[in-house]
Amino acid sequence: MIDSxxxxxxxxxxxASKPSPARVPPPARTPGPRGSRAWGFVxxxxxxxxxxxxxxxxxxxxxxxxxxxxVLRPTIVAFLLFCIxxxxxxxxxxSIDVEEDRRHPRKRFxxxxxxxxxxxxxxxxxxxxxxxxxxxxxxxxxxALAGVxxxxxxxxxxxxxxxxNQPVIDLAVVASxxxxxxxxxxxxxxxxxxxxxxxVAAFGSLFMVAGKRYSExxxxxxxxxxxxxxQEYSASYLRFVWSLSAGVTVTAxxxxxxxxxxxxxxxxxxxxxxxxxxxxxxxxxxxxDKGSAGAPEEIVLRDRxxxxxxxxWAVLVGLGVFTS
Numbered sequence: 001m002i003d004s005x006x007x008x009x010x011x012x013x014x015x016a017s018k019p020s021p022a023r024v025p026p027p028a029r030t031p032g033p034r035g036s037r038a039w040g041f042v043x044x045x046x047x048x049x050x051x052x053x054x055x056x057x058x059x060x061x062x063x064x065x066x067x068x069x070x071v072l073r074p075t076i077v078a079f080l081l082f083c084i085x086x087x088x089x090x091x092x093x094x095s096i097d098v099e100e101d102r103r104h105p106r107k108r109f110x111x112x113x114x115x116x117x118x119x120x121x122x123x124x125x126x127x128x129x130x131x132x133x134x135x136x137x138x139x140x141x142x143x144a145l146a147g148v149x150x151x152x153x154x155x156x157x158x159x160x161x162x163x164x165n166q167p168v169i170d171l172a173v174v175a176s177x178x179x180x181x182x183x184x185x186x187x188x189x190x191x192x193x194x195x196x197x198x199x200v201a202a203f204g205s206l207f208m209v210a211g212k213r214y215s216e217x218x219x220x221x222x223x224x225x226x227x228x229x230x231q232e233y234s235a236s237y238l239r240f241v242w243s244l245s246a247g248v249t250v251t252a253x254x255x256x257x258x259x260x261x262x263x264x265x266x267x268x269x270x271x272x273x274x275x276x277x278x279x280x281x282x283x284x285x286x287x288x289d290k291g292s293a294g295a296p297e298e299i300v301l302r303d304r305x306x307x308x309x310x311x312x313w314a315v316l317v318g319l320g321v322f323t324s
Contacts, residue, residue, distance in 0.1 A: 040116030041125075044094065045087040051301075053082040055178060058201070059186030059193055062260075064321035071189040074141040078188035081133045082181055085149050088129035089156040091122040096160050145188045152180045167232040171209050171241065178205030196256030203248040207281070210242035211288035242288055246281055253277055260320060269320030273313050280309040 056078045060066040066075065094101065094112040101113035111117040130153055137146035155163075159173045182201035186193040217230055217238060253274065260270040283306045287299050300306060 037116050040111035040114070041121075044091055044111040044117045044122060046090045047083075047087075049086065049090075050083045052178070053079050053086065053181055055181035055201070056082060056185035056188070058182045059191050059197065060189055061317070062194070062197060062321065063186075063191050065189070065191065071191070074145070074188040074190075075185050077136070077140050078145055078184045081137055081145070081149060082152075082184060084129045084133040085153055086177075088126035088133070089153065089160070091126040091129075092157060093160040095119040095122045095126075141188045142190065145184060148180055148184045148187050152177060155180075165229065167229050170229050171206060171213065174209045174212075175202065175205035178208070194256060194259065196252050196259060199252035200249055200256060203245045203252060207242050207245040207249055208284075210238055210245060211284070214238040214242065214288055242285070246285065250278055250281060264320050266323060267319075269316050269323075273316035273320070276309045276313040276316065280306060280313060283309060 056075060057066060060071050060075050063071075065071045091112075094110055097107075098113050098119065101107040101110055107113060112119060112122055133149055133153075134146050137143075137149050155173055155176055159170065163173050164170045179198070179202045182197070183193060185191075213230070213233065214235065217233060217235060257270040257274050257277075261268040264270060283303065284299065287303065287306075300310065
């Protein structure tokens with residue numbers, strides 16, 4: 001997955017009928033330590049987006065086994081290895097998309113596009129990160145986790161090279177990154193993954209990715225030169241995608257909650273958790289509709305109401321899992 005945060009479209013020339021866009025010079029270097037090459041290497045790893053990798057905790061939490069040492073240790077390892085793998089993908093993606101990123105109002109300040117990090121150094125670092133992640137997955141957890149990580153890396157690299165040019169497929173590929181994160185936690189700890197959990201993870205990811213694309217569409221408009229697939233979409237189509245995916249997500253979660261409640265004693269906390277879950281989806285949709293859902297992790301941390309709903313949902317699920 002690239003994760004929803006992968007960069008813009010490819011550097012290949014457009015159709016023959018359209019002139020190639022002019023090369024754009026990198027922006028002026030930021031003065032001070034933040035404009036240094038060392039800090040540029042750190043920023044190129046995109047540590048702020050590591051928050052997405054907490055999804056590896058989803059399956060252990062849902063199973064009520066996250067505090068079991070035999071589950072917690074491999075889950076933490078899976079989280080760290082996904083951080084390493086995702087950073088490697090970001091390095092490759094930004095190395096490919098230098099010219100396109102320089103045309104974007106925000107992405108042009110990314111370290112590789114800004115000229116702080118050489119492209120060859122970024123690719124070499126990515127190769128090392130991939131090797132470390134796959135090796136540690138085999139040695140420190142279960143070989144199956146290496147399979148999940150390997151699938152994530154291959155799919156995301158294919159996205160960086162050519163799949164990002166394919167409408168609809170690009171949405172599915174980015175969403176798969178979130179789905180594989182959810183699968184990784186269960187695989188690393190050897191836990192059973194509910195079919196409803198997988199559906200919630202898959203369509204919830206598609207909901208966020210479609211919202212991200214919609215925000216980019218609103219930001220750069222129809223004439224965007226930074227992501228070719230945006231020229232294939234319309235605002236109404238992207239609205240349809242995130243509306244459809246939100247409906248499937250809510251339906252699948254409700255069925256999952258009913259399934260969990262049927263195995264729990266006492267108050268039906270899992271069933272009650274449907275209310276804050278639906279409200280959180282509707283609240284997030286407000287940000288999507290305004291075109292401000294470009295970075296899902298920033299929205300969650302910035303919107304206090306959404307954060308409260310998320311915490312309330314987590315408490316209710318926790319009560320159902322840990323008190324039954």
